[in-house]
Amino acid sequence: MNSIKIQRIVLFVGIIVLCFVFLFYSKTNAQTNDANIILTWSAKNFYPVDFIGKPLPTHGTRVFVSLEVVRDGKPTDITSSPISWYVDGDFIESTVGEKTFSFFAKKTSTGGQIIRVKTQNNNSPIESSITIPVIQPETVVEVPYFSNIVSSGQEISLKAIPYFFNNSSLDQLLFIWQFGDTVKKIAGQNSLSLRIGKPLTLDQKKFFIKTSIQNQNNPLEYANKSTILTIQ
Numbered sequence: 001m002n003s004i005k006i007q008r009i010v011l012f013v014g015i016i017v018l019c020f021v022f023l024f025y026s027k028t029n030a031q032t033n034d035a036n037i038i039l040t041w042s043a044k045n046f047y048p049v050d051f052i053g054k055p056l057p058t059h060g061t062r063v064f065v066s067l068e069v070v071r072d073g074k075p076t077d078i079t080s081s082p083i084s085w086y087v088d089g090d091f092i093e094s095t096v097g098e099k100t101f102s103f104f105a106k107k108t109s110t111g112g113q114i115i116r117v118k119t120q121n122n123n124s125p126i127e128s129s130i131t132i133p134v135i136q137p138e139t140v141v142e143v144p145y146f147s148n149i150v151s152s153g154q155e156i157s158l159k160a161i162p163y164f165f166n167n168s169s170l171d172q173l174l175f176i177w178q179f180g181d182t183v184k185k186i187a188g189q190n191s192l193s194l195r196i197g198k199p200l201t202l203d204q205k206k207f208f209i210k211t212s213i214q215n216q217n218n219p220l221e222y223a224n225k226s227t228i229l230t231i232q
Contacts, residue, residue, distance in 0.1 A: 035071040035121040037128035043105070046165045046173075057105035058137050060166045060221070065115050066100045069126070078119060086116040105134045138163040139213045139225040149230045150207075152198045158227070160190045162213045165221060176212040187216065196231055205231045 042064050043057040057063050067083070069076045079097035086092060087103055105113060116129040140161040150156050160175050167173060171188040184192065199205045207229040215221040
């Protein structure tokens with residue numbers, strides 16, 4: 001067998017091997033790239049028991065973020081994979097196989113915080129990120145009167161509903177009601193009852209009530225709401 005024929009055979013075998021390696025690598029890489037990270041989060045703060053939305057974090061709220069690596073629609077085992085977490089681009093911590101991470105939210109100029117996670121699947125790096133909105137706590141006042149119209153001499157009842165304060169119960173909140181020259185401060189009690197007097201002037205037909213809710217564990221955390229009643 002002459003050298004030219006041997007060279008051709010070697011070249012042919014080499015091409016076959018290269019094709020096999022390329023196909024194997026492409027298949028493995030495609031399988032790896034099929035993996036996706038699913039991120040979910042929850043905020044641990046206070047909201048009404050009948051609230052059906054997703055509680056949003058405020059400044060200081062502890063937020064829990066969990067990840068799941070999914071491939072072909074099924075969760076994959078990452079108990080031995082390194083997992084690194086970042087908040088707004090800053091590295092926070094790195095663990096092995098720990099799929100849940102927590103941090104304390106802070107208000108930013110963008111109104112949200114970017115959470116990024118890096119891990120591995122089949123020894124190939126994958127990552128994902130989400131933006132978690134951060135808002136202010138809110139005070140909602142329930143006024144059970146059509147168009148906020150009440151009658152002179154009527155006894156009225158209002159209720160203040162706190163949203164997204166960093167506490168665990170009403171007992172840790174201070175409710176402040178201001179109307180006229182009167183200020184009522186009630187700890188742990190979110191309702192107000194009072195009797196509407198007879199207006200002496202047209203201006204007095206508009207009855208202004210300011211409602212404030214303050215976290216007794218953190219006086220800097222509060223929210224206000226103004227209500228206007230029309231007296232007939």
